[in-house]
Amino acid sequence: MANARTPPCAGGGQALQSSLSHTAGGKYPIKSSPLPILGFLLMACAPSGRQQEVAEPLAVAAVLDASPIQPVPAITQLDPAQLALGERLFNDKGLSKDGTVACASCHSLETGGVDRMRTSIGIGGAVGPINAPSVFNSSLNFVQFWNGRSDSLEDQAGGPLTAGAEMGNTWPVALATLRADASYVSEFGKAYPSGVTETNVRHAIATFERSLVTPDAPFDRYLRGDTTALSEQAAAGYQNFVDFGCIACHQGAGIGGNMYQKFGVMGDYFSDRGNPTEVDLGRFLVTGAEADRHVFKVPSLRNVDRTAPYFHDGSAETLEDAIGVMARYQLGRKLQDGDVAELAAFLRSLTGTYQGRSL
Ligand code: HEC
Numbered sequence: 001m002a003n004a005r006t007p008p009c010a011g012g013g014q015a016l017q018s019s020l021s022h023t024a025g026g027k028y029p030i031k032s033s034p035l036p037i038l039g040f041l042l043m044a045c046a047p048s049g050r051q052q053e054v055a056e057p058l059a060v061a062a063v064l065d066a067s068p069i070q071p072v073p074a075i076t077q078l079d080p081a082q083l084a085l086g087e088r089l090f091n092d093k094g095l096s097k098d099g100t101v102a103c104a105s106c107h108s109l110e111t112g113g114v115d116r117m118r119t120s121i122g123i124g125g126a127v128g129p130i131n132a133p134s135v136f137n138s139s140l141n142f143v144q145f146w147n148g149r150s151d152s153l154e155d156q157a158g159g160p161l162t163a164g165a166e167m168g169n170t171w172p173v174a175l176a177t178l179r180a181d182a183s184y185v186s187e188f189g190k191a192y193p194s195g196v197t198e199t200n201v202r203h204a205i206a207t208f209e210r211s212l213v214t215p216d217a218p219f220d221r222y223l224r225g226d227t228t229a230l231s232e233q234a235a236a237g238y239q240n241f242v243d244f245g246c247i248a249c250h251q252g253a254g255i256g257g258n259m260y261q262k263f264g265v266m267g268d269y270f271s272d273r274g275n276p277t278e279v280d281l282g283r284f285l286v287t288g289a290e291a292d293r294h295v296f297k298v299p300s301l302r303n304v305d306r307t308a309p310y311f312h313d314g315s316a317e318t319l320e321d322a323i324g325v326m327a328r329y330q331l332g333r334k335l336q337d338g339d340v341a342e343l344a345a346f347l348r349s350l351t352g353t354y355q356g357r358s359l
């Protein structure tokens with residue numbers, strides 16, 4: 001058990017299983033030995049009494065550099081006119097075919113950037129096939145969507161507008177609607193020399209999304225050296241997260257969002273669940289490669305306490321359920337109730353702030 005007063009320390013060492021595959025872009029690929037991670041952890045805690053050193057700015061910087069998880073980075077400078085326009089577009093139901101659905105309908109900033117539905121509902125009550133991920137911290141993802149079919153926020157922003165089960169519109173109609181609104185014409189004019197264009201709509205929305213980062217989660221404060229930021233239970237949960245090998249897939253500033261992995265590494269999740277759907281095929285739908293069947297972008301665990309239900313199929317209603325499924329199908333282990341509770345406490349320490357308020 002980790003002591004809440006000390007920085008995270010490496011424990012068991014059985015963390016990373018060589019049977020895991022499909023690393024693409026992760027900073028700590030699973031196929032390699034766990035040494036980089038353990039190296040960091042040992043550095044952070046090996047000789048007792050070194051905690052003070054770790055808390056010093058320089059040492060903290062060094063530790064953070066080598067840490068498998070980094071705090072949410074500060075927002076880079078964003079153009080205020082583009083940002084304001086993007087926020088307006090994000091909230092505008094007028095961009096949908098029947099004027100009833102905005103990006104914010106499924107990604108409300110009041111509810112963690114998600115709709116809290118198993119799968120999303122678009123115009124005319126159309127039930128979508130898949131669970132909505134959060135827009136918070138989506139700028140930290142290496143690709144967008146569960147199957148990674150979009151490689152930028154600009155590219156992604158066009159998808160929902162024309163998706164039949166989402167906003168159901170066409171670009172010519174959406175642009176005509178915007179051009180008919182004098183206040184939009186003036187706002188676009190201030191933000192972009194070329195005025196109302198599809199590219200500028202996408203760029204403005206993406207710019208707004210880049211502002212949706214959530215710094216200062218208790219765990220980030222802990223990473224920066226504030227050992228009081230986590231409860232003892234949450235600190236023990238982080239220890240489990242490392243020891244059990246969750247960290248092999250959920251890592252980086254997003255604690256996820258930087259690699260693809262198969263869902264069902266250690267067991268057949270899909271046949272156990274039943275009722276196969278097309279979206280279960282994951283990245284296979286994008287590449288057609290057999291090895292990509294059931295492969296998904298590892299989702300970010302930032303603010304995960306605010307974004308139930310979980311998984312692309314929305315099948316897990318609580319964090320505890322999701323942790324059990326992950327342990328079984330990704331790591332091949334059955335966890336004790338106490339371990340699950342600690343992991344859940346750690347995951348609840350990942351809730352950050354937006355505009356100075358906790359989500
Ligand atoms: C009807 C509900 C709905 C609407 C409206 C909607 N989205 Fe989504 N959004 C989803 C769902 C569902 C997904 C996951 C789709 C997938 O991965 O195949 C998603 C995925 C995303 C992602 C990818 C996040 C990630 O982690 O991969 C971003 C970013 C996003 N939406 C932004 C937007 C923007 C911007 C708009 C408005 C232009 C919008 N959404 C409109 C439901 C919606």
Ligand code: HEC
Binds near residue numbers: 241260263299331
């Ligand atoms: C082999 C890689 C891998 C390992 C190890 C792993 N995960 Fe995951 N995790 C994933 C993938 C892939 C998904 C997305 C699955 C899906 O819905 O298609 C996911 C999804 C999740 C989700 C749901 C997030 C959401 O927004 O829906 C949670 C919570 C989670 N993992 C926690 C954990 C915990 C805790 C552990 C350790 C016990 C763990 N994971 C181990 C790859 C992994």
